[in-house]
Amino acid sequence: MTCLQFHERYSDYRDGLITSERELRRFQRHFAHCPACRRYDDAVRRGVLALQAAPHAVTPSPDFRRRLESRLARERPGEPELPARAGLAAALLLVALLGLLALEGTRRTELARTPPLPAVPFPKPVAHAGVPFVSFQDPRASIVVGSPSPYGAVLVEPVSAGR
Amino acid sequence: MRAVLKGQTETIATRRGLERSTLHELDDGRLVLEHLRGDPQAFGTLVDRYQTRLLNFINRTIGDRERAEDLVQEVFIRVFRHLHRFDQTKKFSTWIYTIASNLAKNELRNRSRNPLVLFQTIKQHWEADHRPLQFEDTTARPDDLYRKRYLKEAVDQCVGQLPAHHRVVFVLRELEGKSYAEIADITGCNLGTVKSRLNRARNSFAQLIEPLLE
Numbered sequence: 001m002t003c004l005q006f007h008e009r010y011s012d013y014r015d016g017l018i019t020s021e022r023e024l025r026r027f028q029r030h031f032a033h034c035p036a037c038r039r040y041d042d043a044v045r046r047g048v049l050a051l052q053a054a055p056h057a058v059t060p061s062p063d064f065r066r067r068l069e070s071r072l073a074r075e076r077p078g079e080p081e082l083p084a085r086a087g088l089a090a091a092l093l094l095v096a097l098l099g100l101l102a103l104e105g106t107r108r109t110e111l112a113r114t115p116p117l118p119a120v121p122f123p124k125p126v127a128h129a130g131v132p133f134v135s136f137q138d139p140r141a142s143i144v145v146g147s148p149s150p151y152g153a154v155l156v157e158p159v160s161a162g163r
Numbered sequence: 164m165r166a167v168l169k170g171q172t173e174t175i176a177t178r179r180g181l182e183r184s185t186l187h188e189l190d191d192g193r194l195v196l197e198h199l200r201g202d203p204q205a206f207g208t209l210v211d212r213y214q215t216r217l218l219n220f221i222n223r224t225i226g227d228r229e230r231a232e233d234l235v236q237e238v239f240i241r242v243f244r245h246l247h248r249f250d251q252t253k254k255f256s257t258w259i260y261t262i263a264s265n266l267a268k269n270e271l272r273n274r275s276r277n278p279l280v281l282f283q284t285i286k287q288h289w290e291a292d293h294r295p296l297q298f299e300d301t302t303a304r305p306d307d308l309y310r311k312r313y314l315k316e317a318v319d320q321c322v323g324q325l326p327a328h329h330r331v332v333f334v335l336r337e338l339e340g341k342s343y344a345e346i347a348d349i350t351g352c353n354l355g356t357v358k359s360r361l362n363r364a365r366n367s368f369a370q371l372i373e374p375l376l377e
Contacts (some may be wrong), residue, residue: 011358037224040369043368043372043373044365044372046376051338052338058219059218064236067212068236071240075244125377
């Protein structure tokens, strides 16, 4: 095995992907005869061991979970995190609504005390020959004359016509 | 009455503690299922499991601890949003590392366009390197302390000097223990590219670390 071949297949060797006994023996023989490649393997192993041996270089800051939970709360459906201002605004709105309801209640009481207006019959629609074709007149003043038109309309003369 | 209430509270706390410890025994796939079924503690258990690992992975990739923490938060937010669409036939760890890797890659890409951010990061690391040794383990000899700290920093620096696309593969393999197939999924490369990058990363790492190990 040459040094070039060693380097080309080193990762497979290091990761245990070489299962052939013959191949493994070739690597062992090369280690025995090549100090440079032996140092190379040693450097990788010791360097990685040093990396792995150190405790996790960094740990999350003390407020990491609190910040994350705050962000997750905004993501959860139906559980929006209301800021304090929104809560205050909601409270004020509720108070305003209750106030309006109370006011409405007192108005209704006042209205209940006022005498009812006299009943007024619904004004009847009146058809005319000219513009305006339809108007609403006081039913007490209208006189219905003539026979109904072929189209079902009733010609009504207003009292002011004087006929 | 107070004793009854206290007893009930303790029972609830004990039950919650048991539930939490039970959740910690579940694998990732089961935790995902529990979360989708509405268990409020399941997602927190996943966060406990991955927060430090992801933080170290992203920190080693981008070299900025504070920014790494922001990115880890972003990873968990994205996982939370899209967990209902996660293909549960696949490995959860591969998925979450893929999200983390993509965010780290984007961060590096954005930084390469902003030299000021890079300078500030280097300056920050310089200051951290010059803290006094007396606040470390006082039971060891000073020269041992120096050697340990020196080696740790040297190894960290060597990893930091690797090109970003080699560094990611190197960290995933050597520190996170991911298989070649998992690394290929996480980085979006094919197996041949993973092997090639890993080989080059190890080559560069060995050249950098060898003089420091003498």
